[in-house]
Amino acid sequence: MDNKHVREVDPAVADALAGERDRQEQTLAMIASENHVSEAVMEAQGSVLTNKYAEGYPGARYYAGCEYADEVEELAIERAKELWGAEHVNVQPHSGTQANQAVYYATLDPGDKILSLELSHGGHLSHGHPANFTGQMYEVEQYEVDPETGYIDYEGLRETAEEFEPDIVVSGYSAYPRTVDWEAIQAAADAVDAYHLADIAHITGLVAAGVHPSPVGVADFVTGSTHKTIRAGRGGIVMCDEQFADDVDKAVFPGGQGGPLMHNIAGKAVGFKEALEPEFEDYARRVVDNAEVLAETLRGHGLSLVSGGTDNHLVLADLRDSHPDLPGSDAEDALAAANVVLNGNTVPGETRSPFNPSGIRAGTAGLTTRGFDETAIEEVGDLIYRVVDNVDSDDVIYEVGERVVELCEEHPLYE
Numbered sequence: 210m211d212n213k214h215v216r217e218v219d220p221a222v223a224d225a226l227a228g229e230r231d232r233q234e235q236t237l238a239m240i241a242s243e244n245h246v247s248e249a250v251m252e253a254q255g256s257v258l259t260n261k262y263a264e265g266y267p268g269a270r271y272y273a274g275c276e277y278a279d280e281v282e283e284l285a286i287e288r289a290k291e292l293w294g295a296e297h298v299n300v301q302p303h304s305g306t307q308a309n310q311a312v313y314y315a316t317l318d319p320g321d322k323i324l325s326l327e328l329s330h331g332g333h334l335s336h337g338h339p340a341n342f343t344g345q346m347y348e349v350e351q352y353e354v355d356p357e358t359g360y361i362d363y364e365g366l367r368e369t370a371e372e373f374e375p376d377i378v379v380s381g382y383s384a385y386p387r388t389v390d391w392e393a394i395q396a397a398a399d400a401v402d403a404y405h406l407a408d409i410a411h412i413t414g415l416v417a418a419g420v421h422p423s424p425v426g427v428a429d430f431v432t433g434s435t436h437k438t439i440r441a442g443r444g445g446i447v448m449c450d451e452q453f454a455d456d457v458d459k460a461v462f463p464g465g466q467g468g469p470l471m472h473n474i475a476g477k478a479v480g481f482k483e484a485l486e487p488e489f490e491d492y493a494r495r496v497v498d499n500a501e502v503l504a505e506t507l508r509g510h511g512l513s514l515v516s517g518g519t520d521n522h523l524v525l526a527d528l529r530d531s532h533p534d535l536p537g538s539d540a541e542d543a544l545a546a547a548n549v550v551l552n553g554n555t556v557p558g559e560t561r562s563p564f565n566p567s568g569i570r571a572g573t574a575g576l577t578t579r580g581f582d583e584t585a586i587e588e589v590g591d592l593i594y595r596v597v598d599n600v601d602s603d604d605v606i607y608e609v610g611e612r613v614v615e616l617c618e619e620h621p622l623y624e
C-alpha cells in the first residue's frame with residue numbers, strides 16, 4: 210500500500226491516496242454503509258484483472274482469453290451460493306443500485322408499479338425515489354414505519370399493497386435498525402400476485418453469518434452490496450431461484466451493463482472466502498453486540514433512538530427531542546471535526562429536509578473490523594454524545610478529536 214508506482218507517475222493522486230489512508234487510520238468510520246476490507250481484498254481489486262474484458266458469463270464469453278476471469282467469477286459465485294444459500298447468483302452488478310436495476314429490468318415494464326419504503330423512513334433512492342430512474346420509469350407507492358414504534362408497519366404495507374396492486378414489493382433498507390420480517394412482506398406480495406425484491410445491501414454480512422434472518426428462499430429476488438457488512442470487493446450481487454436465473458443474467462448483461470469489473474469480482478471472491486471462515490460469524494455477532502452497546506450508551510445520555518434501539522449494525526438517533534435546534538447535518542460536521550465520521554440522516558416524520566435532516570445514523574461494522582470491543586464502543590458513544598451536546602465548543606471538539614486519535618492508534622487498521 211505504499212503506492213510507489215502511482216507516486217512516480219502522479220504525485221497528486223499519490224498524495225490524495227496517502228491522505229485518505231491516514232484519514233481512515235485516524236478517524237472512526239461510522240457511516241453505516243462503510244467497512245474496511247482486508248489487504249487481500251484490496252490487492253485483488255487492484256490486480257491485472259482490471260485489464261480484462263469478459264462480456265458474458267463463465268464458459269460463454271464474447272472474448273478470448275477469459276480462462277482466469279472464468280475461474281475467478283466461478284469462485285465468487287460458488288462462495289456466494291455457500292454464504293447465502295441461493296440457487297442462482299450473479300456477481301457482476303457494478304453496485305447495489307445496479308443489482309436492483311437488473312431485477313426491475315428483469316421483472317417490470319416501464320409504467321409498472323413499485324411499492325417500497327419511504328426514503329425518510331429508511332428506504333433507498335433506488336427503490337423508487339423521484340430523483341432516481343426508478344421514480345421516473347415506474348409508478349411508485351410507499352409504505353412507512355409505524356410512527357409510534359419506528360418498526361415497519363406490516364399491516365399498513367399489506368393494506369397499501371391491496372389498494373395499489375404493485376407489480377413488485379421492495380424490502381430491505383438503508384436506515385432501518387430492526388430485524389425485517391421477510392415472510393410478512395412475502396405474504397403481502399403474494400396476496401396481490403407481486404414479486405418481492407429483498408435488498409439486503411446493508412446487512413449482507415449479518416445475513417451470511419446468520420445473525421439476521423435470511424430472505425433467500427423467501428423473497429423472489431435478493432440483492433445486495435458486497436462491500437458493506439460482508440466486507441468483500443466493491444459492487445453488487447443478485448440472488449434468485451433457478452427459474453429467474455436467465456432473466457436476471459440477461460438483465461445484468463447485456464440489459465444494464467457491459468463488461469464486468471473482473472478485478473472487483475476478484476475482490477468479491479476473496480472477501481467471500483474470508484466470510485466463509487468461522488471467525489466471520491463471530492465478527493458479525495460482535496458488530497450487532499457493539500451496535501446494541503452504542504444504542505444503550507446514546508439512550509443513556511438521553512438521545513431518542515428511532516425504534517428505541519437496534520437489532521443490527523446501525524443506530525438512528527432522532528435529535529429533535531433532546532436537541533431541537535440541532536440539525537443532524539450540524540452534528541455530522543461537529544463530529545467530523547472531532548474525527549468521528551458518520552452522517553446526518555432523515556428520520557421518520559422528518560420535519561426538516563434531506564440536506565438538513567433531524568437525525569444522525571451510526572454503524573459499527575467498521576469499528577468492529579478494527580477490533581473495537583464493547584468497552585471501547587461505550588466510550589465512543591460517550592464521545593459522540595459529548596460532541597452532540599457541545600457542537601459549538603471548540604475545546605470539546607478538540608479534546609474528543611484527540612481521544613479519538615488515541616483510540617484509533619490503539620486499534621490500527623493496516624500494517
Ligand SMILES: Cc1ncc(COP(=O)(O)O)c(C=O)c1O
Binds near residue numbers: 381382384408410
Ligand atoms: C438498501 C440499499 N440498497 C442499495 C444501496 C446502493 O448500493 P450501492 O451504493 O452499492 O449502489 C444502498 C446503499 O447504501 C442501500 O442502503
